[in-house]
Each structure stands twice: as structure tokens, then as C-alpha cells.
Amino acid sequence: MVYRKPENLNGGIKMNLYVTDPEFMERFEHVTFEEVPHEEGQQLEDKTRYMAILATLIGCQGMEEYRLVLPRALDAGLSPIAVKEIVYQAVDYLGIGRVLPYLKASNSILESRGIELPLEGQSTTTQENRLEKGIQAQADIFGGHVKEAWKAGHINRWLAANCFGDYYTRTGLDLAQREMITFCFLAAQGGCEPQLIAHAAGNMNLGNDKEFLIRVVSQCLPYIGYPRSLNAIHCINKAVDAGKEI
Template identity: 70%
Template sequence: MERVEHFAGAEVVEEPGAELAADTRYMAILAALLGCQGTELYREMLPRALEAGLSPVAVKEIVYQAVDYLGLGRVWPFLTATNQVLIQRGVALPLPGQATTTLQDRLPRGAAAQVQIFGPHMADLWQKSTVNRWLAANCFGDYYTRTGLDLAQREMITFVFLAAQGGCEPQLAAHIEGNVRLGNDLVFLRRVVLQCLPYIGYPRSLNALACVDRAAAAQGA
């Protein structure tokens, strides 16, 4: 534990060129623990995240955002853990609603969010298949349009969900592009991976860094 606490709690946090603001670092760590299914450590880290400045609304939005990338079956225990920790800390539940779409406008609003994140080629992609329609209406229309986190924060944690669960390198590459379009540059994404490394391990971190490096090479960076 001496080595674990030194590495995860000091060495990585203070590494020159890898630093992140505390609230951003904890946002990434919570997303990483969701992605790698670290439920027990999530319970321990959540109070620290709240003390570092993450609001209960932001925390719940991280959990909700994970549903489309990890699946409800893997996210449900984290929703239960989050509610239990918040109640223990005296937070009144349910929190104020953050939805901004209805069942009637979620599809066009979701498609518009896809265009904002990935570019104009996404405008009509929802028409190509059932899954693409669900992506626009459900993934983006139901979740990305919510308040509590902005689009750049949602893309950052999505990047972490994909990196932490592994085996999602094609999707990871697409969301690196989305992150960059929203202002989360490649230097920032490298920092995010480094801060998550103690929680997701070296193989998945190296795979994520390789995807970032390929994006940099494609940009000539």
C-alpha cells in the first residue's frame, strides 16, 4: 500500500507534464473506474472527488454518460454506489433533472450534437441503419444534450470509458477526433491517460496512448 499510495497519489499526480486540475483529474478517474469495473475503489474515490470540487450533479452525469459506452448491466452497480455515497453525505435525492430534450425532439437534437462533435458528415448518418438512428436519438439525444457537464467534458469521459474497458480502439480513435474538435487537444488527452494509468493498468494505457500518437502523426503533430 505504501507503493500504491505513493504512485497513484503522489508520483502520477505530480509528474511534470502530466498534471491536471484536481476536479478534471477526479472526473477522469471516476470514468476510468467505471470503465474498468472498479466498483469498490469507486466507492472510496467518490468522496475525494466531491471534496475536490465535483458537484453531485456532475458525478451523476458521469455515471449516466457511461450507460451508452459500458451498457446498463455494468453501470447499474455504480449508480447504486453513487446514490448510497451521496445519501451518506447528506445530499438530497433525486437531484434536479438535467434533460433538455423530449421524446419528440431527441433525434434531431442528437444528430445536431453529433455534427457539433464530429463534423457535418454526421448530419444524415442516422438514416443509414437502426443502430445509427439509436446512436443519434439515444446516445446523443438522450445523454449528450443533458446539462451538468458540457460537451467537451462528456467527450473527455467518453474517451476514458473506451480506453479503460479496452478493445475499443476504433471507437477510441473517433472520439479522439471528437475531443480535439471540442478543444481537448492531444496534449490534454495524453495527460488524461497518464492520470488514469494507475487505475486501468499499463496495457490499456499504452493502447490509448498509441491511438493518441496515431492521431498526432495524422495531424503532423
Template identity: 65%
Template sequence: MAITEFAKKYHNKMFPERQSSLQETDPEFVERFDNFAFDEVVRQDDLDDKTRFMAILAALIGCQGSDEFRVMLPAALNFGVKPEEVKEIVYQAVAYLGIGRAFPFLKITNEVFQKLGIALPLPPQATTTTENRREAGTQAQVDIFGENMRDFWKSGPEESRHINCWLADNCFGDYYTRKGLDYRQREMITFCFLAAQGGCEPQLTSHAAANMKIGNDKSYLIKIISQCLPYIGYPRSLNALQCVNNAIKNK
């Protein structure tokens, strides 16, 4: 068995003129992984390369794959993911993983950008202010999940109501309202964050439903899961697929 021509060409497009040291130390592994991830998986569906790499970056943050993220970030740029889109993926990860798990990826992104000569900071993308972030966040929730979210920010027991408010003003008002990514892209990367980190099946089911509500249908989500599988493994990929099916049943 040898690395296929398709896998070689795809790898060369990701990493022009780069030879992995693993080809010397682990040739059998590289052969099987490259043929699977860069041939069989890529040719499984018609997902465009840019979306594929946005999903991969989000999944790698979700599963804490920092070393692979560092490797795949330049490849994502080579396939058309814009620097501001990368930054928006990393920023939004804070809402779903916390700064403790997202901070290493912000550092890696800055290091890679500086090495590639991408000037920092990037142009501002915020569209909200301290005064209107809650209202704008609520509107984003309504746009994505439905009118039932209009008063969600002030619902629930008094002792925990502030968390529902934070979901509106921080998670959605501070992040989803930013430029750089649209709602469909933001819900797709959220789906990847949740699927990759595992243990978030209720939220993953909810965001699978939200994805489908705004146009990322079941077929699309299966494509996303399929392209992330080499990076997050089978158990979490199968769990994500089950959450998609559960979202359809609940609907």
C-alpha cells in the first residue's frame, strides 16, 4: 500500500513543499492516515474546502488539539479561510469552552499570523456596545432559535437568572453579533465545538436544531461530522450524529 496520488496532491496543497518528519519515523501510520483523512474523507462529499477547514479548526479547539491546530492553521489559510474568520472562530470558542481552554489557541493563532507576516491586531469586528449588547444578543437568539427566546434572558429561578442574561449579552451579544462570520457559519462552528469536546449532548442537540432551522440541514451536518471525524474520533462523531437525529425527532 502507498499514499494515493489524490492524498499527495491534497497534502501538497495544504502544506506546499513541506515534508512531515512522521514519514521517516512512522511511515505506515502516515500512509493510512493520509489516505483516509486526505483522500477517502475529503472525497466523501461535496463540502467546499474553506468550510471543511473552518470546521476542522473549530473541532481541534473543541478537542484541545493544540499541536494539530498549529499545523492545520496555515493549511486553512491556504484553502481560503481569512485571518479574521480564524480569529472569530477562536474568539467564539471562549463562550463554549471558556478562556482556560481557548487561550492556548489564541496564542497559537497570533504566533502563526506573526510568522506569516499577518499584521495584528486585525480590523475591529464588533457591532455592539455595552449599552446595546443584551438587546442585540437577544435578537440574535431569536433569529437563530425562534421567538420563544425573546424573554429568555429574564427567565428561570431568581438565583440563576443572571446566567440566562449572560447567555444573551455575552455569548450572543458579544460574539454572535460580530462581523467576520454569519449566523450559519457561527452555528456550524458551535456545533463543532460541542461535538469535539464531548459531554455536551443536550446543548449539541439544541444547536443541531438551531443549525437546521437557519439552513444547515441534516445532510450538511453529516458532512461536517464526517470531515471532523479524523480529528475527534469515532465516539464523539457518532454521538454528534445521534444528537442530529434526536433534534429531528424532537422537532
């Protein structure tokens, strides 16, 4: 993996921060493009790394940085379908009020690259079976004990049918990738510790083990800062401890 300072961003206009804030940019660029990506034992494959960063930027509402990172992600081989699936799934974890600008920005960047929209459909469920399929997706992630959770109330039913039935069942990303980006949405926005612990456990159930999740947090640290990164690692450890008690 080779990371270097981006020379031209935002349509070929060089960032004026290199002129106005050279000392800051020298240190920030070193950490973000050299130190973090190359840390021994904390590296991720390019596509996975960019998936995590894009999800994190949506989670922390980092629109300007999202516009800079998305072209790099596409250049690194992340598919337009994967990008759109990240944005779509974000709606259930952040709400359309926070995600709509990212959908519009993604469409604009994709179209500027000559990518025709809409992309190929990825839905696998119908209005009739979305609840059933969503319940199964939840069980595949968290275990069979959650199959009755949808009966606890209408929001639990919506969670099963909409979040899991409408989105987790889509193609374009596999279940482990979807759990990883969910972990990033939750870690980046903060204030969702119970859900973050639960989804850390869900990730581990799907093979995204503790070491992998810490690598994800490490690669996203420049975009969300130290407090939320340390909080995410604490939640990972809580999930591990809870698993040991079962």
C-alpha cells in the first residue's frame, strides 16, 4: 500500500491549507497518510480501509472530508455499488436528515466520473417477505435467541423489517462488511455505546474479530479523534468480556 499527500483535490484545486497552515498540514498529513496506514499490525486492505473511513465520515458528519476521500476510494478500487450501499445503510443508523447530503454528494461525484445512475438494483426482498428475511439476518448476526425480538414492539418490528430486511439483505456488500460499517457509523457518531457493544459482538460472530475491529478503529482515528476511538476500543473489550461470561 502506498499513501502520499494528495496534490490536487476538489476538482484539481490545490487545498489552500498547505499555504495557510503548513505546519499543521505537515503533521496531519504525516499521521493520516504515513503513520496510521503503515502502523505494524494495524493495516487494512485498501478497499476495506476506505469502506470503514467513508462510513466513519458519514457517522461523524464529515462532509468536506467525505468529498475528498470518496474519489480516493474509487481510485483504490472500491466499487460504486459498495459506495451506494454504505450510504443507503447509514440511513437506519443516522436518519435521512443526516444522510441525504451524503447521498447527493455521492451521486454528484459518481456522475462526474461518467458513472450512469441509477446503478444496478441490489434488493433481494419484497414487501411481503422483508420481515421474515430481516429476522433471519438478525439471527445470522446475533444468534437464534433474537428471533422473537421483533415482537417486543413496533420499533423492534421496524428494526427487523426495515434495517435488516430492507438493507442487510441487499447484495453489493456481504454480511460481515455490513456489520463493519455499522460499527463505524455507531463509533463515529458517539452516544450509542449499548448498540456499539452489541454490534462489536455481532462483528465477532461473523469473523470480524477483536484484532480486526481494533485495526478498523485505528485506521479511522484521524477522522474521529482520540476520545471516540478510545471509546470504541473500550466497547470492543466490553463485547469480548461479555462473550466470555456466556
